[in-house]
Amino acid sequence: MAPLSFDLQLLNGCAALLLLLSFSMLSQRRIVNLVNLLALQGALLCAATLLVAVRTGQGHLYLSAVLTLALKVVGLPLLLHRLIRRLNVYWDAEPVINASGTMLIGLLIVVFAFGLAQPISALASTATRSTLGIAIAVILLAFLTMITRRKAMSQVVAFLSMENGLFFGAMSATYGMPMVVELGVALDVLVAMLVLGVFFFQIREQFDSLDLHHLESLKETE
Amino acid sequence: MELLLLLGAPVAGALVLWLAGARRSAPELNVLFSAATFGAACWLTARVISGGPMLLWREQFLIDPFNVFLVTLTALVGLTTALFSRPYMRVEAEHGRVSGGRLRLYHSMYQLFTATMLVALTTNNLGLLWVAMEAATLSTVLLVTLYRTPASLEAGWKYFILCGVGIAQALFGTMLIYFAAERVLGAEGVTALLWTHLDAVKGQLEPTVLSLAFVFLLVGYGTKVGLAPLHNWLPDAHAEGPTPISAVLSGLLLNVAIYAVVRCKVLVEGSLRSMLPSQMMMGFGLVSVLLAALFLWRQRDIKRLFAYSSIEHMGIVTFAFGMGGPVANFAALLHMTVHSLTKSAIFFAVGHAAQKAGSQLIENIRGLVTISPTIGWGLMLGSLAILGLPPFGVFASEFLILTTAMKQQPWATPLLLTALGIAFAAIFGKVQPMVFGDTQARRLPHPPALLPVFVHLGLVLMLGLYVPPYLAGWYRDAARLIGGP
Structure with missing residues (x-):
């Protein structure tokens, strides 16, 4: 096997760090740190996009990197930090499954993700195809984080981390989606966060807390 | 432009x-x-x-x-x-x-x-x-x-x-x-x-x-x-x-x-x-129909009742698209049209009824036909239409879907029929006392807007008896486009 060029090695480094961040998000219970981890993940995604942009010279990837920087590294984390301060939610409750259990499930998920990515990366012509497995792992780990958390805020952070994974996947498989779509998705994410901001205040006003166990009364049991 | x-x-x-x-x-x-x-x-x-x-x-x-x-x-x-x-x-x-x-x-x-x-x-x-x-x-x-x-x-x-x-x-x-x-x-x-x-x-x-x-x-x-x-x-x-x-x-x-x-x-x-997408859609559709039919029995809120009925009908449509072929696709498209008209008409009637009664619970809404005959009949006719009684359009589409299922997927027909039967009993049993029971409720200050209800039901009735040629043409073209086995 030929040695990898330097930028590809960097890119693989970014991918590995992304995965590592996903794992630390899985176990992080302080919500402020969770948001910081998300911002860091966004920054890595931005760096990875830039690396690919330089390598392939595709103009729209630069724009995509700028968008990621503005939205995921600066915009959303700031918004979330403000929400955290205003709503006064700093800690998540004990997760549904304990930390070591979650980690073990996470490990299995990574193995599964690489299995899933195998047939796709075998077909891909991009130089970045080997990172597709990591992208899928990031998506699924974010999903796991979402399932195991109780606070609405941590679920949202996990949701955004899933979005990061999706973008990373798009980049490694096809060097990103067409510009129209990326812009649309970015707009949707932004609006989603604004809607959520409003929504959180409504929840707090009603229940005096952002704990989701208040939101479990609508069930089909009578 | x-x-x-x-x-x-x-x-x-x-x-x-x-x-x-x-x-x-x-x-x-x-x-x-x-x-x-x-x-x-x-x-x-x-x-x-x-x-x-x-x-x-x-x-x-x-x-x-x-x-x-x-x-x-x-x-x-x-x-x-x-x-x-x-x-x-x-x-x-x-x-x-x-x-x-x-x-x-x-x-x-x-x-x-x-x-x-x-x-x-x-x-x-x-x-x-x-x-x-x-x-x-x-x-x-x-x-x-x-x-x-x-x-x-x-x-x-x-x-x-x-x-x-x-x-x-x-x-x-x-x-x-x-x-x-x-x-x-x-x-x-x-x-x-x-x-x-x-x-x-x-x-x-x-x-x-x-x-x-x-x-x-x-x-x-x-x-x-x-x-x-x-x-x-x-x-x-x-x-x-x-x-x-x-x-x-x-x-x-x-x-x-x-x-x-x-x-x-x-x-x-x-x-x-291969048949993979078809089979997945048929599976999801059938499970939705059955599950929704069973959940219909347990509903006490009128809007939840009709929400589950929507799941049931979406299940039928998904199943029909899963079967594929010109007839099933045609029927599914027709069903999408008539379901959307009927279901919104029902929600209009239900909305007014719930406002009148001040509650969405089925047991609190009684005797609609005595306090407001138009709402009462609107809800009754809408329910009968959604349950697939002739001559409404839902009957035509469900009939087509069932007969196609009999030909292409005979195993699914009894399941579908059972679910439709359960849904019929559940919805009719709950709506009937709402419309014809006893009540002491008062009239509302604003006259209800019931024109939409009857416009929708009229259209559904028309689609049950006669589909305009250009609409039928679109359905056929779309059915060909969607294809299937």
Whole structure:
């Protein structure tokens, strides 16, 4: 096997760090740190996009990197930090499954993700195809984080981390989606966060807390 | 031009209604903009009748037999719901359930929601389709929580998170399709997400990637269709939001979501040449029908009851599209049309009935026929129509689906029949005392807007007896387009 060029090695480094961040998000219970981890993940995604942009010279990837920087590294984390301060939610409750259990499930998920990515990366012509497995792992780990958390805020952070994974996947498989779509998705994410901001205040006003166990009364049991 | 008007009218409506704020004339403005949208839709339809399918705006938008009737249907139900919501929301405001600021949000978001659905229906770009679907969720989340009750907040949160996660899966599926298409259509990425281009080369798309993509797409958009077991958000969102929103969610959004699934299915099936997408859709459809029929028995809230009935009907449609072939597709398209008309009519009647009784619980609503014969008969006829009694259109479509199932998938017929029977008993048993029982309720200060109910039921009746030739032509063309075994 030929040695990898330097930028590809960097890119693989970014991918590995992304995965590592996903794992630390899985176990992080302080919500402020969770948001910081998300911002860091966004920054890595931005760096990875830039690396690919330089390598392939595709103009729209630069724009995509700028968008990621503005939205995921600066915009959303700031918004979330403000929400955290205003709503006064700093800690998540004990997760549904304990930390070591979650980690073990996470490990299995990574193995599964690489299995899933195998047939796709075998077909891909991009130089970045080997990172597709990591992208899928990031998506699924974010999903796991979402399932195991109780606070609405941590679920949202996990949701955004899933979005990061999706973008990373798009980049490694096809060097990103067409510009129209990326812009649309970015707009949707932004609006989603604004809607959520409003929504959180409504929840707090009603229940005096952002704990989701208040939101479990609508069930089909009578 | 027509398209610009069609998409522009609701967007302009959203802006104007936001700026106009809580004027007394806001409901009328809402109706006006919906009427403009409907006018544009009719104009577009007339163009398609005379000139055939068209591609617009550098092929980003597509009007073909499969979506043209859905566009008109969406605009029509949008208009009638706006008519219905005018007195309905006035009464809600007088009961103190919504304030002026929330009404402003309501009207503005209502128009925006219409716009997103129309974009989703007319776009030729699979990526844009995704964006519009997500935007449709976002514009309705705050409407579901309009009353700010604990239950409505919970429903809104569930709706947001479940549909958000679902739709993220669909994005991954879209990405995979793009990935497969790029290899065939070139790396420029300009045409690789355009449905018409993908349709032309679907035979060359990589089957392993597309089958994986379809799993994600079906799960993703299927969450929005309300397919079991991903249906959890649906009854809550329908029951806790204002009734006009329940009517458009159930009558229109579910249609748009299933439209997205079927568009993807056409591509995937063309690439795979296997039964996998069909079987998955049949499976999901059948499970939804059965589960919904069983849950119907346990409902005590009238809006939840009809929300589960929507799941059941979406299950039937999904099953029919899964079977495929000209007849089943035709029937599924007809069923989408009549279900959307009937279900929104029912929600209009239910909305007025619940307002009269001051409660959504079935046991508190009694004797509608004595206090308001029009509401009572509207609800009764609507229920009979949705339960598939002849001569209404639902009977025609369900009959076609069942007879096709008998030929193509005989094993499924008894299951479907049982579910339809259970649903019939459950809904009829609950609606009958509501309409004919005893009551002491008073009349409402605002006369109910019942014109929409009877317009819808009249259309459903007409579709049961006679389908206009151009509509039948579209159904047939679309059925051929969708294909199947």
